[in-house]
């Protein structure tokens with residue numbers, strides 16, 4: 001999720017090692033990465049296919065076709081109220097294009113350090129190449145390096161911090177952003193319809209100056225995967241998040257009824273999850289799920305997350321039609337939710353708790 005300005009930071013530029021370098025070094029791992037609850041079983045999660053519980057797959061063609069949309073809307077509604085997670089297929093992007101998105105990310109992380117540092121995050125900035133922002137000594141660090149960029153609105157793109165290499169990085173990211181912008185609109189409309197709201201209800205609630213941030217996550221192999229996490233348990237502060245998973249290496253897990261489930265790889269599908277701001281707007285009908293990323297000792301894993309963020313000037317609150325006697329209002333109105341998000345996250349707390357009545 002979006003990263004606010006921090007007082008102290010692990011800066012790759014400041015002599016600290018990237019996770020990619022730590023993975024290759026023979027030094028023993030700093031305690032900051034080690035979780036107290038680690039040990040055998042730490043990474044365990046149920047495989048939905050084996051447990052007969054499935055993370056729903058929504059077909060965009062069915063969702064938008066008059067003959068099948070009702071059934072697909074119901075599937076979407078049930079996915080969002082039970083899991084807060086689903087995968088979409090038939091979203092219009094080809095295998096070739098999605099492979100390109102994965103490829104430019106992989107090529108960037110394979111560049112020599114000096115080249116990657118050309119777009120290193122500034123000490124007081126949030127965009128660029130870097131690893132965890134440190135808020136406190138107690139904080140557990142995530143086993144990941146990232147490139148984080150604001151890709152929308154157009155006039156807020158800061159190309160100075162965008163990778164210059166590979167050469168097609170910029171054009172691929174811009175095309176991907178455009179595609180996900182359209183898909184975001186389709187999904188937000190469908191979500192509203194599935195709740196019998198005006199189709200553009202959530203789009204309006206997100207405001208005219210909504211934004212999008214992309215995050216390229218690189219998780220190197222980890223020498224002690226039973227003690228370290230790629231990403232700590234968290235829920236996203238977005239309206240919704242899209243994740244393009246690695247094609248071969250699993251790692252994403254979602255918490256449901258106090259049980260971790262693996263999010264299976266469907267190569268051309270996009271994973272979508274509800275973020276806290278839609279949980280608030282839907283008055284808790286749609287769930288912003290807690291999820292985490294586990295590491296493994298053998299293989300690197302690369303993913304691309306896109307966070308859709310409502311206008312920070314706009315007050316986010318439960319939609320009136322979803323508040324009634326049987327479902328009283330559950331959340332206070334909030335503004336600039338992302339502003340408070342990261343500090344809570346790094347302390348291992350859920351920011352949505354601050355907004356619950």
Ligand SMILES: O=C(O)CCC(=O)C(=O)O
Pocket residue numbers: 001215217231236243245251252291293303304305
């Ligand atoms: O890398 C993944 O699979 C998930 C990424 C994620 O949850 C995030 O970036 O917030």
Ligand SMILES: [Fe+2]
Pocket residue numbers: 001234235236241291
């Ligand atoms: Fe996430």
